[in-house]
Amino acid sequence: xxxxxxxxxxxxxxxxxxxxxxxxxxxxxxxxxxxxxxxxxxxxxxxxxxxxxxxxxxxxxxxxxxxxxxxxxxxxxxxxxxxxxxxxxxxxxxxxxxxxxxxxxxxxxxxxxxxxxxxxxxxxxxxxxxxxxxxxxxxxxxxxxxxxxxxxxxxxxxxxxxxxxxxxxxxxxxxxxxxxxxxxxxxxxxxxxxxxxxxxxxxxxxxxxxxxxxxxxxxxxxxxxxxxxxxxxxxxxxxxxxxxxxxxxxxxxxxxxxxxxxxxxxxxxxxxxxxxxxxxxxxxxxxxxxxxxxxxxxxxxxxxxxxxxxxxxxxxxxxxxxxxxxxxxxxxxxxxxxxxxxxxxxxxxxxxxxxxxxxxxxxxxxxxxxxxxxxxxxxxxxxxxxxxxxxxxxxxxxxxxxxxxxxxxxxxxxxxxxxxxxxxxxxxxxxxxxxx
Numbered sequence: 001x002x003x004x005x006x007x008x009x010x011x012x013x014x015x016x017x018x019x020x021x022x023x024x025x026x027x028x029x030x031x032x033x034x035x036x037x038x039x040x041x042x043x044x045x046x047x048x049x050x051x052x053x054x055x056x057x058x059x060x061x062x063x064x065x066x067x068x069x070x071x072x073x074x075x076x077x078x079x080x081x082x083x084x085x086x087x088x089x090x091x092x093x094x095x096x097x098x099x100x101x102x103x104x105x106x107x108x109x110x111x112x113x114x115x116x117x118x119x120x121x122x123x124x125x126x127x128x129x130x131x132x133x134x135x136x137x138x139x140x141x142x143x144x145x146x147x148x149x150x151x152x153x154x155x156x157x158x159x160x161x162x163x164x165x166x167x168x169x170x171x172x173x174x175x176x177x178x179x180x181x182x183x184x185x186x187x188x189x190x191x192x193x194x195x196x197x198x199x200x201x202x203x204x205x206x207x208x209x210x211x212x213x214x215x216x217x218x219x220x221x222x223x224x225x226x227x228x229x230x231x232x233x234x235x236x237x238x239x240x241x242x243x244x245x246x247x248x249x250x251x252x253x254x255x256x257x258x259x260x261x262x263x264x265x266x267x268x269x270x271x272x273x274x275x276x277x278x279x280x281x282x283x284x285x286x287x288x289x290x291x292x293x294x295x296x297x298x299x300x301x302x303x304x305x306x307x308x309x310x311x312x313x314x315x316x317x318x319x320x321x322x323x324x325x326x327x328x329x330x331x332x333x334x335x336x337x338x339x340x341x342x343x344x345x346x347x348x349x350x351x352x353x354x355x356x357x358x359x360x361x362x363x364x365x366x367x368x369x370x371x372x373x374x375x376x377x378x379x380x381x382x383x384x385x386x387x388x389x390x391x392x393x394x395x396x397x398x399x400x401x402x403x404x405x406x407x408x409x410x411x412x413x414x415x416x417x418x419x420x421x422x423x424x425x426x427x428x429x430x431x432x433x434x435x436x
Contacts, residue, residue: 023047025435057433061109071413080096093432097122097123119392144354155315342374360393408432
């Protein structure tokens with residue numbers, strides 16, 4: 001009887017539709033617990049089979065489509081989600097994020113007029129080949145996020161401006177005391193033990209004992225007694241581990257000392273910085289140098305300077321929304337660095353284009369930003385915008401964006417957690433397209 005039963009069916013259509021709704025909302029285990037409460041208990045596998053047997057919903061060709069990637073297995077396997085931006089409903093899921101797959105999907109739907117996407121090369125290539133008639137629109141959030149990353153690199157490059165310049169004392173400078181001529185470390189057990197042996201051996205030899213007699217009395221070999229007897233001072237025994245041997249860290253020690261004086265006392269952070277400069281060794285040597293040579297050095301007196309990330313956050317925040325304390329600190333930082341002052345002007349000019357949708361000003365902004373020699377990260381960001389200039393101008397001019405697509409990406413993450421271990425592509429696609 002159509003609408004009531006189906007051939008070889010074990011439950012009515014009303015019960016089947018109820019179980020399907022539970023499965024789409026809660027997936028397997030949670031859905032099975034809910035069916036117990038409803039008085040129609042079924043297993044989690046039954047709910048998943050019911051979902052997998054559902055037909056795909058009919059989908060009309062959208063006019064404005066949003067494209068973004070989602071992770072089936074983070075860092076390894078990625079897919080593509082397509083959303084109708086006008087209705088805010090997902091249209092389809094693709095098993096990968098290749099340009100050919102996206103181009104084939106778009107080519108089957110010639111009615112698409114606008115494609116909202118980020119600036120990933122595979123999406124740009126696929127949208128251009130699959131829908132050449134459609135207008136590409138770059139997402140504004142990704143543009144602002146990329147600008148923030150470039151700004152943080154610029155601030156980090158000029159981190160010396162973050163600490164206020166110390167005042168020079170008015171009186172004459174006192175000359176530093178000459179360093180001790182003795183290379184022996186003070187308080188080292190090996191050094192003190194060697195000094196004691198040297199004095200004992202020379203005292204016995206001065207008392208008239210032979211070298212062999214001294215060796216028997218002290219339990220040492222004759223060669224050891226002879227080496228100590230030839231050394232007039234303990235410093236002549238300075239060999240082995242106490243020598244200042246050249247290491248690969250020597251070229252980076254001035255930089256480490258400077259960063260220590262600037263307030264960076266994290267050995268791991270210092271190692272990451274010199275590693276970017278070409279240091280080939282591991283973290284242990286930097287940690288040992290910091291603990292032995294830098295821990296005892298006094299640091300500059302004064303407040304701790306703000307971090308590069310904090311200064312970047314102040315720059316990216318609207319001036320009217322910035323707290324008074326942060327505004328004062330940002331003003332003090334900018335007073336010491338003309339480059340960061342120029343960076344603030346560029347960031348706020350770009351923010352005005354984003355909020356006021358003035359994409360026609362972008363070519364002028366790019367031409368000006370590319371000439372900044374002291375802000376290479378900002379110059380590279382402007383250069384990358386030129387590679388996808390039409391899409392970026394459209395993103396800063398039209399009201400369309402990929403925000404709704406990002407929301408569905410987060411929803412896919414939630415669905416994957418519900419079906420942990422069972423969230424294959426086919427089953428995940430059914431839940432994304434059919435769940436309300």
